[in-house]
Amino acid sequence: xxxxxxxxxxxxxxxxxxxxxxxxxxxxxxxxxxxxxxxxxxxxxxxxxxxxxxxxxxxxxxxxxxxxxxxxxxxxxxxxxxxxxxxxxxxxxxxxxxxxxxxxxxxxxxxxxxxxxxxxxxxxxxxxxxxxxxxxxxxxxxxxxxxxxxxxxxxxxxxxxxxxxxxxxxxxxxxxxxxxxxxxxxxxxxxxxxxxxxxxxxxxxxxxxxxxxxxxxxxxxxxxxxxxxxxxxxxxxxxxxxxxxxxxxxxxxxxxxxxxxxxxxxxxxxxxxxxxxxxxxxxxxxxxxxxxxxxxxxxxxxxxxxxxxxxxxxxxxxxxxxxxxxxxxxxxxxxxxxxxxxxxxxxxxxxxxxxxxxxxxxxxxxxxxx
Amino acid sequence: xxxxxxxxxxxxxxxxxxxxxxxxxxxxxxxxxxxxxxxxxxxxxxxxxxxxxxxxxxxxxxxxxxxxxxxxxxxxxxxxxxxxxxxxxxxxxxxxxxxxxxxxxxxxxxxxxxxxxxxxxxxxxxxxxxxxxxxxxxxxxxxxxxxxxxxxxxxxxxxxxxxxxxxxxxxxxxxxxxxxxxxxxxxxxxxxxxxxxxxxxxxxxxxxxxxxxxxxxxxxxxxxxxxxxxxxxxxxxxxxxxxxxxxxxxxxxxxxxxxxxxxxxxxxxxxxxxxxxxxxxxxxxxxxxxxxxxxxxxxxxxxxxxxxxxxxxxxxxxxxxxxx
Numbered sequence: 001x002x003x004x005x006x007x008x009x010x011x012x013x014x015x016x017x018x019x020x021x022x023x024x025x026x027x028x029x030x031x032x033x034x035x036x037x038x039x040x041x042x043x044x045x046x047x048x049x050x051x052x053x054x055x056x057x058x059x060x061x062x063x064x065x066x067x068x069x070x071x072x073x074x075x076x077x078x079x080x081x082x083x084x085x086x087x088x089x090x091x092x093x094x095x096x097x098x099x100x101x102x103x104x105x106x107x108x109x110x111x112x113x114x115x116x117x118x119x120x121x122x123x124x125x126x127x128x129x130x131x132x133x134x135x136x137x138x139x140x141x142x143x144x145x146x147x148x149x150x151x152x153x154x155x156x157x158x159x160x161x162x163x164x165x166x167x168x169x170x171x172x173x174x175x176x177x178x179x180x181x182x183x184x185x186x187x188x189x190x191x192x193x194x195x196x197x198x199x200x201x202x203x204x205x206x207x208x209x210x211x212x213x214x215x216x217x218x219x220x221x222x223x224x225x226x227x228x229x230x231x232x233x234x235x236x237x238x239x240x241x242x243x244x245x246x247x248x249x250x251x252x253x254x255x256x257x258x259x260x261x262x263x264x265x266x267x268x269x270x271x272x273x274x275x276x277x278x279x280x281x282x283x284x285x286x287x288x289x290x291x292x293x294x295x296x297x298x299x300x301x302x303x304x305x306x307x308x309x310x311x312x313x314x315x316x317x318x319x320x321x322x323x324x325x326x327x328x329x330x331x332x333x334x335x336x337x338x339x340x341x342x343x344x345x346x347x348x349x350x351x352x353x354x355x356x357x358x359x360x361x362x363x364x365x366x367x368x369x370x
Numbered sequence: 371x372x373x374x375x376x377x378x379x380x381x382x383x384x385x386x387x388x389x390x391x392x393x394x395x396x397x398x399x400x401x402x403x404x405x406x407x408x409x410x411x412x413x414x415x416x417x418x419x420x421x422x423x424x425x426x427x428x429x430x431x432x433x434x435x436x437x438x439x440x441x442x443x444x445x446x447x448x449x450x451x452x453x454x455x456x457x458x459x460x461x462x463x464x465x466x467x468x469x470x471x472x473x474x475x476x477x478x479x480x481x482x483x484x485x486x487x488x489x490x491x492x493x494x495x496x497x498x499x500x501x502x503x504x505x506x507x508x509x510x511x512x513x514x515x516x517x518x519x520x521x522x523x524x525x526x527x528x529x530x531x532x533x534x535x536x537x538x539x540x541x542x543x544x545x546x547x548x549x550x551x552x553x554x555x556x557x558x559x560x561x562x563x564x565x566x567x568x569x570x571x572x573x574x575x576x577x578x579x580x581x582x583x584x585x586x587x588x589x590x591x592x593x594x595x596x597x598x599x600x601x602x603x604x605x606x607x608x609x610x611x612x613x614x615x616x617x618x619x620x621x622x623x624x625x626x627x628x629x630x631x632x633x634x635x636x637x638x639x640x641x642x643x644x645x646x647x648x649x650x651x652x653x654x655x656x657x658x659x660x661x662x663x664x665x666x667x668x669x670x671x672x673x674x675x676x677x678x679x680x681x682x683x684x685x686x687x688x689x690x691x692x693x694x
Contacts, residue, residue: 119476120473121474122478124478127478132475132479142432142434143438144439146438147440147442151443153421154443177431178435342472343472343511346536348610349610350609350611
């Protein structure tokens, strides 16, 4: 198919506070003011999140998970935005927000049961302030917007202790009708929601050029709210931009679209083979912009941490990963008849009848050798 | 006891639901100032405010998708889809999200959402305004599907649906909106998911729902003149189906005709025929027969009366059952 005429999307300009070399730079609109301990904390989160992700990939390769959607390369976008959330805020993830989940203080083993096939999520989104993983691309952006409308209706917006919502999605989802409808709804109802798009350059195999002819953050203009692009491999900038957008939402300033410009270093999922659609040199170029390495350089250059500290974090990450693995291997398979549970809050005589029939079918094998 | 139209009964039911629970919100296109294209929400925005009777942007997936978010927040959204043929943009949110989130969360999420859909033909409309898509939804576990055929059921069933924590697709027989009947706002309502014998009879059973209940009752009146005593059952609930009254009736009459406007292929009547065959095999004097719309796209207005089951086609099926 012919490509449209005209220039391809321009090279990005974005909000950056930490260069790939680990140099702190200032931005007129976005600041961070972290203590030494907080800087180290961000490094810790990034390392642990990457290590847990590697463990999950390994578990899949060993047949212990059915599939895994790796976040490799997107740690800064997730840790930065995840740490920017205040306790009262609500997050609506895709199926890749393992780093955000970790930053919410949620046990990282929680989504593993889904990828193992033991359940389909099975957590309480309200208690966790973290909605269920949503596999249909973009559907959750409407849920986030409706939830945000509810915050307004509850009168919980308009002050510094107000509530806000963050909706995660990707560059591929930006083409979905639901995402565009969510933008319309959020705009006309002035909903306290932040749309956080991790532009990791690929929707499985399709490059960004197949989704858009304009930088994604500029889409917001047409819907009537601000859009901003941030270096998604810069945890400081991701934090600062998200925190500002959430705080604007909670005080009643309405929605923001954030495009976190990043790169999916791994495959779409463990079922994918990215060598079929992208070249090694591209991956290598992004390797140089690694989100963790730049924080480490920053800590080193500024005397905030030494080798002993980095070793200690690696050890903590290794232990967390081992603990994760242990619990994945212990996950019991669900009882066969549990597939009839929770179809309806009030139950259904039809489901009850099928369950009873299948139970007696299963019982008919009782005593037979397996 | 007041005599009102089905449309007014729905309006009164919605009004009472808004009064009874401040978490109930109505959402839809043109439902506010205009009161809906069929005026089902007439006057409700004026009395309850535009936070509770919300005129939405024109995007059905957005209506249902944001209703999910509101439900997660503790609200009880009642969505109006303006016409049957406009529900499909919301199909993904209904089938993949509304229907499955409770299951996905292993019971830790409830989405008490009602999706109202005026359905069926007979109003001389253009394309997409006369369809009967109930089978699509009845096929999906996690949704319950109901439809009303009288003002009293309209008044009560909409309130019961809103009070239920199950997600419910509520089909309204649009061409019957203007039919009048009594509403009893005091008497204990009939259970939401129960079928009801609308007319007792001995000789053959006719099962119908929604707009076809009136047609079936008219057919029974006509058949009585020929000395045939038809029993008419109003299903009311399409998912789950309440089959006990159907089995009981078929065991008595030995003959069953199922009537709906939707096409027959893989439809509600096929499901009923299968179940009756399984449960009443030795009681049947003839195969279960179906009187339905044809397996074509809903036709243009000038021929829609050919498409829609009517009294004569129901009686013809009854004749065929007796002639077997």
